[in-house]
Amino acid sequence: MKRVLFFILVFLACGTVVLAEDFTLTKTAVEQADVFGVMRRGGAGKSFQAIFRGDTVNSFSLGNNEIAFIGIHYKAKIGRGRVSIVENGKLVLDAVVTIVSKFPKREGPATSFNLTIARNIEKAHQAIKEACERSATAPLFTEVFHWPVASVKIHNEPHGYFGASRGNRYHRGVDLESDLYDTVRAVNGGRVQLVGNFTKTLEGNTLIIDHGYGILSMYLHLSNFLVKEGDVIVPGQAIATVGKTGLQVVRPHLHFMIKMQRFSTVDPVKFMEFWEEYK
Numbered sequence: 453m454k455r456v457l458f459f460i461l462v463f464l465a466c467g468t469v470v471l472a473e474d475f476t477l478t479k480t481a482v483e484q485a486d487v488f489g490v491m492r493r494g495g496a497g498k499s500f501q502a503i504f505r506g507d508t509v510n511s512f513s514l515g516n517n518e519i520a521f522i523g524i525h526y527k528a529k530i531g532r533g534r535v536s537i538v539e540n541g542k543l544v545l546d547a548v549v550t551i552v553s554k555f556p557k558r559e560g561p562a563t564s565f566n567l568t569i570a571r572n573i574e575k576a577h578q579a580i581k582e583a584c585e586r587s588a589t590a591p592l593f594t595e596v597f598h599w600p601v602a603s604v605k606i607h608n609e610p611h612g613y614f615g616a617s618r619g620n621r622y623h624r625g626v627d628l629e630s631d632l633y634d635t636v637r638a639v640n641g642g643r644v645q646l647v648g649n650f651t652k653t654l655e656g657n658t659l660i661i662d663h664g665y666g667i668l669s670m671y672l673h674l675s676n677f678l679v680k681e682g683d684v685i686v687p688g689q690a691i692a693t694v695g696k697t698g699l700q701v702v703r704p705h706l707h708f709m710i711k712m713q714r715f716s717t718v719d720p721v722k723f724m725e726f727w728e729e730y731k
């Protein structure tokens with residue numbers, strides 16, 4: 453992985469030279485649905501903010517390091533974006549991150565369903581949206597993220613990958629190969645934000661864990677829930693069992709999704725790669 457040091461472009465008014473070689477940018481080119489971070493290695497507690505395309509992301513401490521990371525929505529506009537690092541209200545570093553295209557630009561019209569199903573879908577989507585809106589600002593986790601199932605294999609590849617074509621839609625998560633009633637584990641610490649009995653929608657039984665920092669993990673097509681809304685979750689806790697609930701689901705598998713900055717849907721594979729490299 454490239455770790456690119458970036459340089460001070462701004463002099464502070466007082467004339468103090470800020471030594472900022474401890475900042476690294478994990479990627480300078482990202483795809484749609486990708487994840488990148490700004491690291492301050494060995495700088496735990498020395499907080500900063502990263503601003504990217506109008507989104508301000510606060511850093512947090514993880515181990516010895518201070519870290520801020522940003523998810524690129526799968527529909528994000530392609531092209532260059534400036535990432536600015538701000539410390540104590542002052543701009544200390546500036547760099548450019550380029551978003552390259554990964555998915556076709558347009559989605560076709562949504563598949564039409566009968567009125568009852570359409571209403572169920574609408575209700576479920578509203579509940580999911582509200583759950584995401586309530587994500588805590590501060591991180592509710594203190595360690596790196598892990599996959600929710602014991603052995604990670606993409607189900608029915610390539611159709612199980614993020615961004616795979618589903619008629620007029622894109623697949624906005626990954627399908628993990630699993631057997632019926634396999635244990636689903638929380639990918640990190642957090643709080644149960646939604647227990648959704650959505651059997652009459654495409655999602656099926658859905659669990660959402662809020663990890664704070666605008667990060668939410670979502671688990672779909674579940675058979676049983678092992679937790680309830682508001683429960684505080686420890687990393688790796690058994691939270692549900694794999695199922696095949698939801699319309700159009702033919703075989704048991706876990707549809708797993710990640711949202712960052714509350715509403716940026718990113719590729720869970722990219723998200724986990726970020727943590728692999730961070731370890």
Ligand SMILES: [Zn+2]
Pocket residue numbers: 623625626627706707708
């Ligand atoms: Zn899926």
